[in-house]
Amino acid sequence: MDIDELARRSGVSAATVSRALNGRPEVSAATRARIVALAAELGYSPNASARTLASRRSGLIGLLWDTDYRSGGRQHPFLQEVLIGLKAALSDRGQGLILLPIVPPDDEAGYVRLARQYTLDGIVMMGVDQHTPQVRALLATPVPCVGLDLALDGPRTASVGSDNRSAAATAVAHLHARGHRRIATITGPLDLWPAAERLAGYRAELARRRLRRRPEYEVAGDFFAASGTAGMRRLLDLPTPPTAVFVAGDAMAIAAMRAAADTGRTVPDDVAVVGFDDIDAAAMVHPGLTTIAQDYRRFGTTAARVLAELAAAPSTEPPRSVLLPTRLVVRESSGTDDST
Incomplete structure (x- = not known):
């Protein structure tokens, strides 16, 4: 079952099917409901690669976490709670999470290349040195980046931390x-x-x-x-x-x-x-x-929300900080x- 077959059975064009499944306003509510119901009945699922090429969005968020920076390789004591919150919030938005490898210090364009390679919708950073050339190069791009306990500075950045x-x-x-x-x-x-x-x-x-x-x-x-x-x-x-x-x-x-x-x-x-x-x-x-x-689980859910807001915000919006309450x-x- 592909989009052309779904269009034939729906009696509309493939472009109308695409608009209906993506919630575009050009399609009437009745037509959208009919197409969505038929897609579910027939088990139609959009091809992820084709969808990425068409929308230039992969639905993937990268996690950049340096296990060695200031920790001697020790696990972050709250990493699990952060990840639970982050993964749950991303799943609710239909997004996935991938762990990015640490690039060598002499590979200044390494993180920029990874962001392009995976067509990342955004990146969450934990425990990294934001002053290194490779991180600074990434922060200078339009890729939305959210730092957890990191005061990031770039055209599409935000920071999430406790007050x-x-x-x-x-x-x-x-x-x-x-x-x-x-x-x-x-x-x-x-x-x-x-x-x-x-x-x-x-x-x-x-x-x-x-x-x-x-x-x-x-x-x-x-x-x-x-x-x-x-x-x-x-x-x-x-x-x-x-x-x-x-x-x-x-x-x-x-x-x-x-x-x-x-x-x-x-x-x-x-x-x-x-x-x-x-x-x-x-x-x-x-x-x-x-x-x-x-509340470290809230760190993760807030990071997911802020990334979505960054993606939708004008590129001229200044960096901002989101402070969470403590107890x-x-x-x-x-x-x-x-x-x-």
Whole structure:
């Protein structure tokens, strides 16, 4: 069964069949309904290759995820949740997802070539260095690109992430409500958008609460456990150590709590801790880690929606950011209302 046979049996032209099946307004509702019903009855399915050639759209979205960038090859802890949301939303739109290979550093046109080869409708990026020549070359093209926790810059780009600034402010406000006035932070790598936003939110809430910002209370981390250990030891060695620490990632926060215990401190009595991410281990450690939860499945569904909006938007639309809400999960590590 091909489109010509379906047209013959419908008593219309092949062009009318194509318009009807694609929902074009030139075809009356009655004719469209008759053609769609006959196509279903006869088991007609458009040829994917022919449809791509005709529409210049493949229905495919590329996923560009660098397992080695800043992770040492470790799996992203929320990759599965992101993929579940992304695949479900794309399926609802009749689109598919393919994982793009990482091109060599000297292949500047590599990603542009892949986008053309697969006639991609768009690309979702996670954990990539957007400043490399091959990624910058891709961002300069008309291909819609959405970065997850990446602040992309290009003519057809958008970024999806949590409202990290507001979330960090919520963490500081929570510690302030527990009675703390000497609140420190262990940051993530500040060249990454989420880490920079969390530090900005921490600083803004200190200012709003009229708490003195102390440069020695801002210790750099890298989202991995070892930097949480080193950061907490450095803070507790200060002449006037903090009574509370907002840590920009849960892996660092859990390590920071262990470091405090190793120095004879008790969490939360001697130092309260709030993390960020709500990884599974946050509820399993003792004391349980108070943290900021992100909706990673919503990252995926939002990326699919934003890609569709980018594809339909004028090419002159500026890059934009979509910020998703977070949630404070209170456990034992931040203490009670009468902490000091």
